[in-house]
Amino acid sequence: MLAPRRALAPQRVALMGLGAIGQRLVTLLLARPEAFELVAVLVRDTARAASEWPSLAHLLVADTHALLNTRPDVVAECAGHQAVDAHAETVLGSGTDLVLVSVGALADGARLARLEAAARTGDAQLRLVSGAIGGLDWLGAAHSAGLDEVTYRGHKPTRAWLGTAAADTHDLAQLRSATCVFRGSAGEAALRFPRNANVAATVALATLGLEHTRVELWADPEVADNVHEVEASGAAGRLTLRLANRPDPLNPRTSHITAHSVLHALVRRGAAVSL
Numbered sequence: 065m066l067a068p069r070r071a072l073a074p075q076r077v078a079l080m081g082l083g084a085i086g087q088r089l090v091t092l093l094l095a096r097p098e099a100f101e102l103v104a105v106l107v108r109d110t111a112r113a114a115s116e117w118p119s120l121a122h123l124l125v126a127d128t129h130a131l132l133n134t135r136p137d138v139v140a141e142c143a144g145h146q147a148v149d150a151h152a153e154t155v156l157g158s159g160t161d162l163v164l165v166s167v168g169a170l171a172d173g174a175r176l177a178r179l180e181a182a183a184r185t186g187d188a189q190l191r192l193v194s195g196a197i198g199g200l201d202w203l204g205a206a207h208s209a210g211l212d213e214v215t216y217r218g219h220k221p222t223r224a225w226l227g228t229a230a231a232d233t234h235d236l237a238q239l240r241s242a243t244c245v246f247r248g249s250a251g252e253a254a255l256r257f258p259r260n261a262n263v264a265a266t267v268a269l270a271t272l273g274l275e276h277t278r279v280e281l282w283a284d285p286e287v288a289d290n291v292h293e294v295e296a297s298g299a300a301g302r303l304t305l306r307l308a309n310r311p312d313p314l315n316p317r318t319s320h321i322t323a324h325s326v327l328h329a330l331v332r333r334g335a336a337v338s339l
């Protein structure tokens with residue numbers, strides 16, 4: 065693990081969202097008191113959350129004002145696209161760094177412009193995590209050298225598509241083999257599948273952009289993992305990447321590694337030597 069930049073000052077971290085990623089992060093942050101102080105957790109319903117997690121009751125807040133009153137150094141969003149709309153601009157405008165896991169929210173150009181402006185006004189940073197995908201360092205460098213083509217392909221078990229736009233176009237219960245539920249641009253994928261295509265947006269933002277990065281999304285009754293594949297080629301060479309991520313037991317759409325990716329981003333933010 066990377067050593068912290070400031071020996072005696074753990075980062076004051078506030079979380080937005082207490083679902084699969086948020087709950088795992090609470091445990092991870094509380095296990096490292098030398099590096100992190102968890103100062104607040106933003107939820108939609110504090111009374112309900114307090115009855116489910118009494119040990120966190122003193123940390124629960126329901127609005128951005130109360131969140132910022134706890135003076136966090138950094139806020140980690142793990143609540144979804146709607147929460148980005150509701151809170152991100154105010155957090156950044158207040159001068160507080162924001163670590164974002166719902167990267168697909170930035171596929172809305174107007175929203176992205178608002179957040180960029182707020183970050184500049186507040187002199188804060190909006191940091192996008194790698195989340196469930198890898199290889200972004202290579203992709204970013206290869207983009208600088210010149211990329212010709214980037215394709216992201218995601219396969220998730222059928223249950224990950226229940227309650228999504230794929231259920232409007234496919235009879236998911238009847239699927240017996242891998243079925244493509246979306247083919248198009250990363251921007252369209254991210255907006256149509258806000259809980260399943262954040263990594264598609266991440267790959268696009270690191271490379272050819274939301275319009276020119278190709279995306280395929282598959283509902284696959286034959287896989288148990290969330291499988292993410294990227295193919296890219298250009299002046300620097302070719303990349304073929306395949307990740308088989310274990311789904312989070314609390315939310316099968318979300319890969320277990322995502323919370324660890326947020327933790328990793330927070331560790332790097334506070335590290336004296338950073339990768």
Ligand SMILES: NC(=O)C1=CN([C@@H]2O[C@H](COP(=O)(O)OP(=O)(O)OC[C@H]3O[C@@H](n4cnc5c(N)ncnc54)[C@H](O)[C@@H]3O)[C@@H](O)[C@H]2O)C=CC1
Nearest residue numbers: 081083084085107108142143144147166195196262315318
């Ligand atoms: N970049 C990546 O690789 C990935 C990104 N994600 C993003 O992370 C988000 C969270 O994922 P999970 O924890 O698995 O989802 P989840 O559905 O298990 O939990 C989300 C939690 O946020 C809460 N929430 C929603 N709106 C809120 C608001 N305005 N204020 C406070 N709380 C709010 C919900 O009540 C819920 O408890 C996803 O919606 C997705 O956008 C998820 C997986 C991978």
Ligand SMILES: O=C([O-])CC(=O)C(=O)O
Nearest residue numbers: 196260261262263318319
């Ligand atoms: O966690 C994953 O496997 C990826 C995911 O849900 C997303 O990109 O939104």
